[in-house]
Amino acid sequence: MNGSKQAIDPVQPEGFGPVDLYQRRERIYTRFVGGFFQRLRFFTGWPLLLGYFALPWVHWQDRQAILFDLPARQFHIASLTFFPQDLWLLGWVLIIAAFGLFMATTLVGRLWCGYTCPQTVWTAIFMWMEQVAEGPRHQRIRLANSPWSLEKLRKRLAKHSMWLGWAGFTGFTFIGYFTPIRDLVPSLWTQQANPWVVFWGLFFTAATYINAGWLREQVCIYMCPYARFQSALFDRDTLIVSYDRERGEPRGSQKRRPHPTSGTGSNGDCVDCQMCVQVCPVGIDIRDGLQYQCIGCAHCIDACDQVMDKMNFSRGLVSYTTESKLAGQPTRWLRPRSVGYGVVLTACCLALVVALFNRQTLELDIVRQRGELAQRFNDTQVMNQYSLQALNKTQRPQQYSISVSSSAPITIHRHQQLSSQLHSSPGEIINLPLTLMATQTALSAPSVLVNVELCDTETGQCDMAKTTFFNVVGP
Numbered sequence: 001m002n003g004s005k006q007a008i009d010p011v012q013p014e015g016f017g018p019v020d021l022y023q024r025r026e027r028i029y030t031r032f033v034g035g036f037f038q039r040l041r042f043f044t045g046w047p048l049l050l051g052y053f054a055l056p057w058v059h060w061q062d063r064q065a066i067l068f069d070l071p072a073r074q075f076h077i078a079s080l081t082f083f084p085q086d087l088w089l090l091g092w093v094l095i096i097a098a099f100g101l102f103m104a105t106t107l108v109g110r111l112w113c114g115y116t117c118p119q120t121v122w123t124a125i126f127m128w129m130e131q132v133a134e135g136p137r138h139q140r141i142r143l144a145n146s147p148w149s150l151e152k153l154r155k156r157l158a159k160h161s162m163w164l165g166w167a168g169f170t171g172f173t174f175i176g177y178f179t180p181i182r183d184l185v186p187s188l189w190t191q192q193a194n195p196w197v198v199f200w201g202l203f204f205t206a207a208t209y210i211n212a213g214w215l216r217e218q219v220c221i222y223m224c225p226y227a228r229f230q231s232a233l234f235d236r237d238t239l240i241v242s243y244d245r246e247r248g249e250p251r252g253s254q255k256r257r258p259h260p261t262s263g264t265g266s267n268g269d270c271v272d273c274q275m276c277v278q279v280c281p282v283g284i285d286i287r288d289g290l291q292y293q294c295i296g297c298a299h300c301i302d303a304c305d306q307v308m309d310k311m312n313f314s315r316g317l318v319s320y321t322t323e324s325k326l327a328g329q330p331t332r333w334l335r336p337r338s339v340g341y342g343v344v345l346t347a348c349c350l351a352l353v354v355a356l357f358n359r360q361t362l363e364l365d366i367v368r369q370r371g372e373l374a375q376r377f378n379d380t381q382v383m384n385q386y387s388l389q390a391l392n393k394t395q396r397p398q399q400y401s402i403s404v405s406s407s408a409p410i411t412i413h414r415h416q417q418l419s420s421q422l423h424s425s426p427g428e429i430i431n432l433p434l435t436l437m438a439t440q441t442a443l444s445a446p447s448v449l450v451n452v453e454l455c456d457t458e459t460g461q462c463d464m465a466k467t468t469f470f471n472v473v474g475p
Helices: 036-057 084-108 111-115 118-134 137-145 150-175 181-189 195-215 217-223 226-232 299-311 336-357
Strands: 066-069 074-077 080-082 240-243 318-321 362-368 381-392 398-406 410-412 421-424 429-439 447-456 462-470
Touching: 036 066, 036 111, 036 118, 036 150, 036 181, 036 299, 084 111, 084 336, 111 118, 118 137, 118 150, 118 195, 118 217, 150 181, 150 195, 181 195, 195 217, 299 318, 362 447, 362 462, 381 398, 381 421, 381 447, 381 462, 398 410, 421 429, 429 447
Parallel strands: none
Antiparallel strands: 066 074, 074 080, 240 318, 362 381, 381 429, 398 421, 398 447, 410 429, 447 462
16 A cells, blocks of 8 residues: 555446436327226226315205305315314324325325326326327327427317316316305306406416426426335335336347246346336336336336236236335235324324314403403492404304303493393304403402303303403502
8 A cells, every 4th residue: 555545436336327407308108008907097086086076066055065265264064164263173184194195105105196196187187188189109209290280280279178178177176165166157157256266267277287288297206295205104015016127137029928837938028018118107117126206006017917918928027016025025014114103193083083073163252452451330340341252163053151250259241231142143253342340349359360151052062261350450
């Protein structure tokens, strides 16, 4: 050793090279493929579509079953009505959704992305429309590379017209969750709709058209955060779409086998037909190994199985599997991570159910009116004035009884004509002045804590608000 430094050239693994983070997007032209998993997608995607478009038209009693009425600050879901004061329940819903996603990802990978994610479902519909208007994959590639002509213009107009029509249907249905959809349609037809309703309808129409028609896989790869943190949830027993390299390599063209049990020859089972690449909606080659872009849609599985059938080879060269299974080890479905997520998810669901059943249907607040803290009513009595607010969080008329309690004899001023029975319409906020009285000689301190209680006469549910009653200072 002479102490001199020797430059060492970095060695990169075979098949890997520098990645250009700003490389130009390559347009993906997918080939249509049928098969078991694509038929299965029919039973996962269409319920989502039917639910999305049908739910705003479902009525519950005398109103829309699901309506998020922002001007009234009331959010109706079937028989339940939520108010801004119930926003903390949304936190539980988000926590449940997060842990549900964590648990599902740990067990079955990105099946949510491949089968039920709205981006995947809507993109699949837009791709189908593109195929209807422009033809199969080779025709679309030829059309994209050809100069503009009347035929190309006609096909492009047909495609974008279908895209915009479906996007408009999607966008204004979404608005129907926030404004009564049975009133929305006639108002749009007669051009009497609120300008803000029209604006947001056009906004979500444009968002659908751009996301599902133009961006497509870019949303899954670059915009969705799930693609970035999913690797932290994967382990050797997570279900993934994988290529069996041991069986498939070395890849190369082969002849069809006369019998399924015949030998494999010098090459592996992969005939390098590129079908798995051509059907992939995100444009990856599953044979390169697990990649974060993969959404687990199983297009490559169906395509490869069909090629294997034609070649008289065994299916499963590309399949749903786990790293443990590929290594010849059993897959463990019950493991500390999945059990932990399951326990937390169950606890959160129970907590949400308990919170819903014990949710207060009455909200009471009391605020002191501006002005003097205490006033002398006559030579012997002291008066304090307040504003009482009560929110009826049910969808039925209610009757409430009001009462006050304190360590001192404090009563409600009889000249207010404040009945012991307060009537409230569904969802109404009661706003009324409240005047409390006390005999000055009965007040042994400058201030006394007072409890104001409002009770539902039918259910017996009560809500209490605390305030302070002040004595008059001075002679």
